[in-house]
Amino acid sequence: MKVIIFGCGRLGASLAQALSEAGEEVAVIDRDPRAFRLLGNDFQGRTIVGTGGDEEILKEVGIEEADAFAAVTNGDKINIMCSLIAQQIYQVPTVIARIADPKMEEIYRELGLKTLCPTRQSTEVILHLLKDSR
Numbered sequence: 802m803k804v805i806i807f808g809c810g811r812l813g814a815s816l817a818q819a820l821s822e823a824g825e826e827v828a829v830i831d832r833d834p835r836a837f838r839l840l841g842n843d844f845q846g847r848t849i850v851g852t853g854g855d856e857e858i859l860k861e862v863g864i865e866e867a868d869a870f871a872a873v874t875n876g877d878k879i880n881i882m883c884s885l886i887a888q889q890i891y892q893v894p895t896v897i898a899r900i901a902d903p904k905m906e907e908i909y910r911e912l913g914l915k916t917l918c919p920t921r922q923s924t925e926v927i928l929h930l931l932k933d934s935r
Contacts, residue, residue: 804825805859806870807872808873809839811839812899813829813836821843821845827846829846832850832851833850847862853879854883867887868893872887872897897915901919
């Protein structure tokens with residue numbers, strides 16, 4: 802499976818490392834070259850400095866052959882924009898966008914995007930843990 806990840810913070814680096822260790826073909830895009838330090842020394846994928854919305858960068862990492870695209874930066878708007886580009890222009894089969902605003906999650910899903918909302922998911926887990934502690 803060929804996966805492109807936009808954002809090499811803790812989540813992006815962890816995802817890239819796990820996919821690389823599983824033998825998947827991984828390319829990671831980030832605007833800050835220092836972000837790639839979070840990847841382990843044994844990371845086998847590609848790293849490229851840029852943004853996930855830049856057509857040249859996307860073509861360089863092989864978006865046209867990608868099986869999946871995950872936008873996992875800390876910015877909802879850039880994640881959604883890049884995810885829509887991957888989905889609608891390049892027809893990447895699986896596109897996932899990390900978002901912080903749970904109020905927007907349903908709207909993005911109606912656009913056909915799979916979303917990961919740590920805000921909502923963390924709230925649900927904490928509520929569950931609080932109930933279990935009673």
